[in-house]
Amino acid sequence: xxxxxxxxxxxxxxxxxxxxxxxxxxxxxxxxxxxxxxxxxxxxxxxxxxxxxxxxxxxxxxxxxxxxxxxxxxxxxxxxxxxxxxxxxxxxxxxxxxxxxxxxxxxxxx
Amino acid sequence: xxxxxxxxxxxxxxxxxxxxxxxxxxxxxxxxxxxxxxxxxxxxxxxxxxxxxxxxxxxxxxxxxxxxxxxxxxxxxxxxxxxxxxxxxxxxxxxxxxxxxxxxxxxxxxxxxxx
Numbered sequence: 190x191x192x193x194x195x196x197x198x199x200x201x202x203x204x205x206x207x208x209x210x211x212x213x214x215x216x217x218x219x220x221x222x223x224x225x226x227x228x229x230x231x232x233x234x235x236x237x238x239x240x241x242x243x244x245x246x247x248x249x250x251x252x253x254x255x256x257x258x259x260x261x262x263x264x265x266x267x268x269x270x271x272x273x274x275x276x277x278x279x280x281x282x283x284x285x286x287x288x289x290x291x292x293x294x295x296x297x298x299x
Numbered sequence: 300x301x302x303x304x305x306x307x308x309x310x311x312x313x314x315x316x317x318x319x320x321x322x323x324x325x326x327x328x329x330x331x332x333x334x335x336x337x338x339x340x341x342x343x344x345x346x347x348x349x350x351x352x353x354x355x356x357x358x359x360x361x362x363x364x365x366x367x368x369x370x371x372x373x374x375x376x377x378x379x380x381x382x383x384x385x386x387x388x389x390x391x392x393x394x395x396x397x398x399x400x401x402x403x404x405x406x407x408x409x410x411x412x413x414x
Contacts, residue, residue: 234404289341291341
């Protein structure tokens with residue numbers, strides 16, 4: 190079946206540090222991959238997505254590349270800000286089946 | 300403003316007392332879904348609907364009911380709530396799934412406590 194595994198948190202970084210949140214998936218065929226972000230007290234919102242192998246999704250300084258050979262979609266940002274503190278969810282959609290990872294809480298300290 | 304609304308935002312109830320959480324979207328989306336969010340488990344899908352009068356079970360449908368009588372509304376019904384249904388619930392909608400072409404738009408969440 191389809192599933193998503195992402196690195197456990199919480200992750201605590203200092204402002205301007207480099208961020209990587211690992212995400213790997215299991216799926217047959219060619220799923221679409223997503224990163225959603227949940228700010229405190231809010232619902233999830235799409236951060237970026239990639240719909241085919243080698244695509245790079247990017248938004249607000251965040252990037253993730255769809256790597257079919259390693260079944261991965263790691264989230265990266267070169268310099269995090271306090272305002273990036275949130276919970277990040279990796280997700281996939283495959284044959285109309287939506288799956289989310291467990292979420293990774295990121296805290297950025299000034 | 301395009302949005303998904305949920306009501307109530309917070310609810311404390313007792314075991315066995317039927318309740319309904321409403322969800323409404325104003326984007327004319329065909330697909331709607333309910334999730335529950337629990338620590339360490341991420342989001343798990345309860346039920347989804349591909350269109351009016353079409354609903355299907357997700358991963359954790361036990362103890363829940365839904366209906367989709369009109370496109371904009373997708374209420375979640377707990378006929379006899381139990382403490383293990385204490386959770387944070389999210390409603391979401393999208394134009395469709397279409398293999399992941401479309402993003403999902405999430406409501407603000409409903410925090411339910413069953414004592």
